[in-house]
Amino acid sequence: MNTLINVARYHLAKRVDYLVLPWVWLAFAFTVDLVIFAMIPVGHHSVLTAHGIVQVQNTSPRDAGGLGAIVAIYFVLGIMSVAKSLPFALALGVSRRSYYAGTAVLAVTLAVGYGLVITALQAIERATNGWGVETHIFRVPYILDGPWYQTWLTMSVALTLLFAYGMWFGIIYRRWSLIGSIAFSAAQVTVLVTAALLITWSHSWRNTGHFFTALSAVGLTGILAALGAALLAGGYATVRRIAV
Amino acid sequence: MTPPISVTGLTRRYRGHLALDNVTFDAQDGVITGLLGRNGAGKTTLMKIITGQEFASAGDVRVFGTNPVENDAVLRRMVFVREDQIYPDFKVGHLLRTASRFYPDWSDELADTLLADFDLPAGRPVKKLSRGMRSAVGIIIGLAARAELTLFDEPYAGLDAVARQVFYDRLLADYAAYPRTVLLSTHLIDETAGLLERVLVMDKGHVVLDAMADDLRGVATRVSGPALAVDEFTAGHPVWDSRRMGSQASVVVVGHLAEPDRAPAMAGRLTLEPLSLQELVVHAAGRPGPDAQMMRTSA
Numbered sequence: 001m002n003t004l005i006n007v008a009r010y011h012l013a014k015r016v017d018y019l020v021l022p023w024v025w026l027a028f029a030f031t032v033d034l035v036i037f038a039m040i041p042v043g044h045h046s047v048l049t050a051h052g053i054v055q056v057q058n059t060s061p062r063d064a065g066g067l068g069a070i071v072a073i074y075f076v077l078g079i080m081s082v083a084k085s086l087p088f089a090l091a092l093g094v095s096r097r098s099y100y101a102g103t104a105v106l107a108v109t110l111a112v113g114y115g116l117v118i119t120a121l122q123a124i125e126r127a128t129n130g131w132g133v134e135t136h137i138f139r140v141p142y143i144l145d146g147p148w149y150q151t152w153l154t155m156s157v158a159l160t161l162l163f164a165y166g167m168w169f170g171i172i173y174r175r176w177s178l179i180g181s182i183a184f185s186a187a188q189v190t191v192l193v194t195a196a197l198l199i200t201w202s203h204s205w206r207n208t209g210h211f212f213t214a215l216s217a218v219g220l221t222g223i224l225a226a227l228g229a230a231l232l233a234g235g236y237a238t239v240r241r242i243a244v
Numbered sequence: 245m246t247p248p249i250s251v252t253g254l255t256r257r258y259r260g261h262l263a264l265d266n267v268t269f270d271a272q273d274g275v276i277t278g279l280l281g282r283n284g285a286g287k288t289t290l291m292k293i294i295t296g297q298e299f300a301s302a303g304d305v306r307v308f309g310t311n312p313v314e315n316d317a318v319l320r321r322m323v324f325v326r327e328d329q330i331y332p333d334f335k336v337g338h339l340l341r342t343a344s345r346f347y348p349d350w351s352d353e354l355a356d357t358l359l360a361d362f363d364l365p366a367g368r369p370v371k372k373l374s375r376g377m378r379s380a381v382g383i384i385i386g387l388a389a390r391a392e393l394t395l396f397d398e399p400y401a402g403l404d405a406v407a408r409q410v411f412y413d414r415l416l417a418d419y420a421a422y423p424r425t426v427l428l429s430t431h432l433i434d435e436t437a438g439l440l441e442r443v444l445v446m447d448k449g450h451v452v453l454d455a456m457a458d459d460l461r462g463v464a465t466r467v468s469g470p471a472l473a474v475d476e477f478t479a480g481h482p483v484w485d486s487r488r489m490g491s492q493a494s495v496v497v498v499g500h501l502a503e504p505d506r507a508p509a510m511a512g513r514l515t516l517e518p519l520s521l522q523e524l525v526v527h528a529a530g531r532p533g534p535d536a537q538m539m540r541t542s543a
Contacts, residue, residue, distance in 0.1 A: 003316060009342075009345065010345075013338045014333070084333060087330040091325070093320045094319065094320075094346065098316055243299065244330075
């Protein structure tokens, strides 16, 4: 256990990367979203046409994409946690297992903390009618639009998933560099295409579509959690076999 | 007592290349062992397998009596300083603090002393350091960790002679005060000869010499002088190497020469020089290097 904490603290030596940078980046994306949505009028507005002034119903969605910033940076943190830091930990007599477990513990802990902050921001967004410009930066229709505890859970799971994905990429990159990363990406695409082909051949698109439309937000969170666990297991199986 | 390192029949095969071929040796507890050999002899691979960073193709490696691979209980008693170590983007001070947490016997005092010795700025990012300074960081970690088993793989790339001497002095002093087992791979054999208690010479994946440094002293002697006298003197002794230049000859004979054996040499105006560790290693590694080719015919 002590070793796991030491591994987590090892990563946190770069506390700017783990604790500051994601929020600075999110704040930037947030500001950009606010500026954009302040420019797009809400509801009816007047437009001068050849027929005189007409009232136009503005139907464009009010969903911004700023939340993606923090998700993306969490993926990058996952990559860096291995690609940059693994070899030195091994030199200090840390086993791959402890390194991986310690890194994962840090990732989950931070994800839960981040999730909580996002949940709070979502509550503020609701209370202020979308930051005064009726935008949804911390609300995503369907998946991130439920009660606060659901937002917290889903956000934590989603961030952990991205970190695990990044770690696996980082491990592949550490051992097989760019070629390995490309092959790894190609393998993932192959899996997806194969799945699509299988669904097509078995005429199950209708069922597949039905499965996802019937799925609740909690159900989808469960699927994300299962996927995250699979990615963690895949990364672990890889790191145990590589020499760095 | 179980030796800190016990290697039996260790083989490591890479695609079309045998890096280690049936290597067997035991490291002695509390001894500084030099791992010597040419580039590509398999020294780094051996150390990586001992520290669980690389995997064996065949054979058995035991560290403190058990398999080190993914074994935290064993790994945490080791520190491995590599010439080509990849460091995270830390400042020197952060790096040392991180390392200190993994070693219960870590000495901040020693780390600070070494920082001053090597004139290393603690606030500078590691990636901004020169090659020699980066080597110094590794040396500080390796020494200050005071790990029971300390492995140095060519730890002083880019370090100047003064800094290397600092390393030797500090290693010896701290080793005397806090005994531990040290495995040091090096090319600078003459420089480290006084440091090594035991030598392990590797060539092309094999261990070709495994002996206590003391036992190697005087194990071979270079006899030089007038060719006739040299031939007369060396007749009957096993000869390793023989060179001639005009009427002068230089011959390396193997085996300890007792006092009575030496007497004729005085009469024949011959020079007897014990072979240095470096020369021995050059012979053991099979291929004469520039040192061995240099003919010394000093009278």
